Amino acid sequence: MSDAASAAIPPTLSRVRQWDRDDPLGGFKSRFALPEEVLYLDGNSLGAQPIAAREAVAKVMDQWRDELIQAWNQGWFDAPERLGDLLAPLIGARRGEVLVSDNITLNLYKLLGEVTAVAKPGQAVLSEGGNFPTDGYIAQGFCRFAGLAHRWWPEGEALEQHLEGVSVVVLSHVNYRTGAVRDMADVTRRVHAAGAEVVWDLAHSAGALPVALNACGVRYAVGCTYKYLNGGPGAPGFVYVASERHDSAVWQPLSGWHGHAVPFAFDDDYRPADDIRRFRTGTHSAVIYAALEASLTLWQAVDMAKVRAKSLALSGLFQATIAEHLNDYAIVDITPAAACRGSQVALIDAEHGYAIVQALIARGVIGDYREPGLMRFGFTPLYLSHEDVWRAGQAFCEVLDSGEYLDPRFAARGSVT
Ligand SMILES: Cc1ncc(COP(=O)(O)O)c(C=O)c1O
Structure with missing residues (x-):
């Protein structure tokens, strides 16, 4: 330096x-x-x-023109997992633990549903005061529909004082206003010790600074790719679930057809995939995934x-x-x-x-x-x-x-x- x-x-x-x-x-x-x-x-x-993003998008337009529907079998359909594997080393995760999908807001909803599905009845979801608004809004919306209590952790107070009766807390790793970074390993350990779970929002850390999800004992995280990762306007978010928590007996609540174990079986009943793919929902944009893939490819050398x-x-x-x-x-x-x-x-x-x-x-x-x-x-x-x-x-x-x-x-x- x-x-x-x-x-x-x-x-x-x-x-x-x-x-x-x-x-x-x-x-x-x-x-x-x-x-x-x-x-x-x-x-x-x-x-x-990235200059390569424009070329990648042009290539998808050509594929669309020339290959039509067949292009879904030429790299479009499995892009959420493939890009997740490209992103994983940048945030200290293993292959198969990251899925590029939807956006932070929807991915938080999925993880809140996943974590609280196995919570004790009556437990609350905790949001931090001063976090980016969507994190609190979606937690409140989730709690209304799930019939759970929602509580706030006011800025400046000790976290432990607010963890009683909490099943999950949503925290930003880097605060979007001040830029303050939390000690991810320490906070994760303290939340787990209190019997709760933490979902980390990596919006301002992925691509901005080293993140070590596995090493910090983190089990759940979300983030976006349109900021430091240069994925483009409206580029998808990502969801990280540690492999120890890949349990297909637990449903995430946005159970769409792409998250089904066999999407093209067209079963009536939902059966989640037994890996990170169960966090997929529905059809994604091949165009913006191509732009992001070009950027993530560049990031491999960083x-x-x-x-x-x-x-x-x-x-x-x-x-x-x-x-x-x-x-x-x-x-x-x-x-x-x-x-x-x-x-x-x-x-x-x-x-x-x-x-x-x-x-x-x-x-x-x-x-x-x-x-x-x-x-x-x-x-x-x-x-x-x-x-x-x-x-x-x-x-x-x-x-x-x-x-x-x-x-x-x-x-x-x-x-x-
Ligand atoms: C910390 C944080 N979370 C979430 C978001 C936005 O979420 P979404 O990708 O769902 O729009 C932002 C956007 O700036 C953010 O800073």
Whole structure:
């Protein structure tokens, strides 16, 4: 790792360029299609496009044209398992433990049903306050239909105080707002010791930092592929179930035909597959799976330890470049210390945060904004150079000093922020 992460004063451009020359991941940038004039710090929302993804999608269009329905037997149908096996090493799982399917919301529903199917009657589902909303919403919806109690673990309180009578808790590994990373092994051990189960949401960890599901004793997890894994807009989510829990006697609740032991037997009665395929539901998109497969193929050559080292260097570099301006403009940096942060910098300015992000976007520096007052900047080591981040930091300072964020056009809200 370069010393950028700990730099107290902003580094010079020539120093930053030297870090790029020494960067072991520098070669990956040319494998992504990014507009020349854009500095993209939003790969934590939607990853950039691998060049190979466009070619893979074009190939599927040709297959569709030339092979028609027969293409389902030429790699389309078994894509959820095949892509799961490509993804598994990136999150510390074994082959056969990951299925690429649906999205985080639906995969959480499946796992909540699976885990609570064997829970003692009357036990509750616990959600963490401050988590990404869909995790709580789907837990509440599941509990209404399953007739289970739903409870909240308020932010800042001890988890153990809330585990009494709980069968399953849904937790994010990396918090989507602050970027704080949980100690997955420790929390998993504590939840299991209390007789409960934990489902981890890896939305902001898969492809962002090393994840060791097997080594941490994790049995259940979900995640998405459209952020750090560059699968494309609407790319599918994934579900991980440790092989020790592959029990086809337990049904996940979204028992669709693709999860049947023999989908093309067209039996009346459902009989789940005896492996990870029972988490499949119905027909998936061959097009978006092709884009994701191209990206996951690229990821096979990536060393996650190097990703982590560069991610911390980039977030530290961004902080060093803007630090002085934060004080001047009363903007608060809530990013955790390097050891316990994900791959983002989180800044709070309740009054001007939204407008500052819009003014940056107008300059081609793309970050995002989350209510209330949060400016998020994501760092994706495969396609961001140190110079990109240094330039983004300069732009941030210039937007503040020029006052351009005060222009009324930057106050207008789009439906996606
Ligand atoms: C932690 C977390 N969970 C879930 C989601 C979204 O879930 P889905 O893929 O179902 O839209 C996000 C999206 O940003 C997220 O940050």
